[in-house]
Amino acid sequence: KQEVTQIPAALSVPEGENLVLNCSFTDSAIYNLQWFRQDPGKGLTSLLLIQSSQREQTSGRLNASLDKSSGRSTLYIAASQPGDSATYLCAVKGRSGGSNYKLTFGKGTLLTVNP
Amino acid sequence: DVKVTQSSRYLVKRTGEKVFLECVQDMDHENMFWYRQDPGLGLRLIYFSYDVKMKEKGDIPEGYSVSREKKERFSLILESASTNQTSMYLCASSTDPLLTSVIGNEQFFGPGTRLTVL
Numbered sequence: 001k002q003e004v005t006q007i008p009a010a011l012s013v014p015e016g017e018n019l020v021l022n023c024s025f026t027d028s029a030i031y032n033l034q035w036f037r038q039d040p041g042k043g044l045t046s047l048l049l050i051q052s053s054q055r056e057q058t059s060g061r062l063n064a065s066l067d068k069s070s071g072r073s074t075l076y077i078a079a080s081q082p083g084d085s086a087t088y089l090c091a092v093k094g095r096s097g098g099s100n101y102k103l104t105f106g107k108g109t110l111l112t113v114n115p
Numbered sequence: 116d117v118k119v120t121q122s123s124r125y126l127v128k129r130t131g132e133k134v135f136l137e138c139v140q141d142m143d144h145e146n147m148f149w150y151r152q153d154p155g156l157g158l159r160l161i162y163f164s165y166d167v168k169m170k171e172k173g174d175i176p177e178g179y180s181v182s183r184e185k186k187e188r189f190s191l192i193l194e195s196a197s198t199n200q201t202s203m204y205l206c207a208s209s210t211d212p213l214l215t216s217v218i219g220n221e222q223f224f225g226p227g228t229r230l231t232v233l
Contacts (some may be wrong), residue, residue, distance in 0.1 A: 010169075034221060041204055044117075044224040089158070093220070102173070103222055108155040 002027045002094050006106035013080055014114050021075040021109045023090035028068050031093040034103065035075050047088075048075070048099050052095075080100045080113045087111070118142070119225035121206055129232045134193040136228050138206030146209045147189035148222065149173075149181065151202040158205065164189055196232045204228045 003026045005009045013019050023033070032051045036044040037094040050073070056065040063076040073090060087110050091103040122137035126213075138147065148163040160173030164183040178200060182190040189208075193200055206225040 025224075032220065036224075041203075041227070041229070043226040044207075046221050046223060049221045091222075102160055103162065105158040107155070 002092060002104040004090060004104050005103045005104040006090060006109050008109060009107070010110040010112075012112040012114060013021055015080060015082060016077070017113075018078050019078050019080055019111070021077070021088050021090075021111070023073040023106055025071045025073075025092045025104070027094060028069065028071050029053075029095050033064075033066055033072075033073050033090060033092045035062075036089040036091065038089060038108070039108070040086075041099050044089065059096050077111075081109075085111055085113050116211055119206055119208055119223050121204075121225040121228050122178050123224060125229050125231075127182035128193075128196050128232065129233050130197060132193075132232075134196050134230065134232075136191040136193075136206075138189045138191070138208075138225055139174055139187055140189075140208040140223070141194070142208065142223075143186065144210055144223075145186070147183065148207040148209075149179075149189065149191045150205045150207065152205055152227075153202050158223050161191065163192050171195070176183060196230075197205065199232065201232045 005024045014082045033048045035047045038044050050057045050066040061078040066073045088109040089108045091105045119140045124224050128134050146165050149161045150158045152158045161179050162181040165172045165185050170181050180192045198215050207222040209222045
């Protein structure tokens with residue numbers, strides 16, 4: 001059964017710092033990995049999707065990498081801003097067994113960027 | 116832009132009531148999903164549907180049922196609400212991985228419904 005772990009659970013940084021959020025998964029048989037952002041009391045906003053054949057994806061100040069063989073992904077945020085404060089979730093879509101449609105989520109990293 | 120909407124942002128119900136949560140997507144997606152999100156437990160899949168009138172149980176289907184009569188609409192039903200079903204409920208949709216060769220197949224989420232059962 002796929003398990004997704006995100007470390008750290010919470011992170012507090014001063015504005016302007018570059019930072020890295022980590023995600024690891026136990027079963028490397030995946031279609032893709034998706035990073036989401038969630039503001040308090042709101043739904044999830046998709047940030048980046050990395051297909052299993054890709055190594056990284058970039059969008060603005062965000063860069064996500066995928067190392068499928070080691071079961072790891074990182075989300076790099078450059079020049080962090082207070083508006084980046086949110087919970088960041090990673091999720092993998094498995095391709096083994098009956099999991100072809102399902103995402104397995106980590107529990108998230110709560111990021112606080114202090115002005 | 117993909118849009119997934121949910122019928123209510125906040126809902127308060129009493130124990131034993133029948134509760135309907137509605138979700139509508141406007142991108143002709145084949146797959147739709149219902150999750151619940153609880154502190155410390157993360158997101159857990161309740162049910163999903165990969166076509167009209169088709170449904171499959173997720174990880175925690177007990178106490179819930181679903182209905183998908185039209186492609187754009189996926190309903191979650193709590194037959195007899197209980198206090199342990201107090202939670203944030205999130206709906207999502209995506210294209211079918213077997214039909215699209217690619218890239219894409221992101222899941223898009225609605226804004227969530229915070230349900231309180233008293």
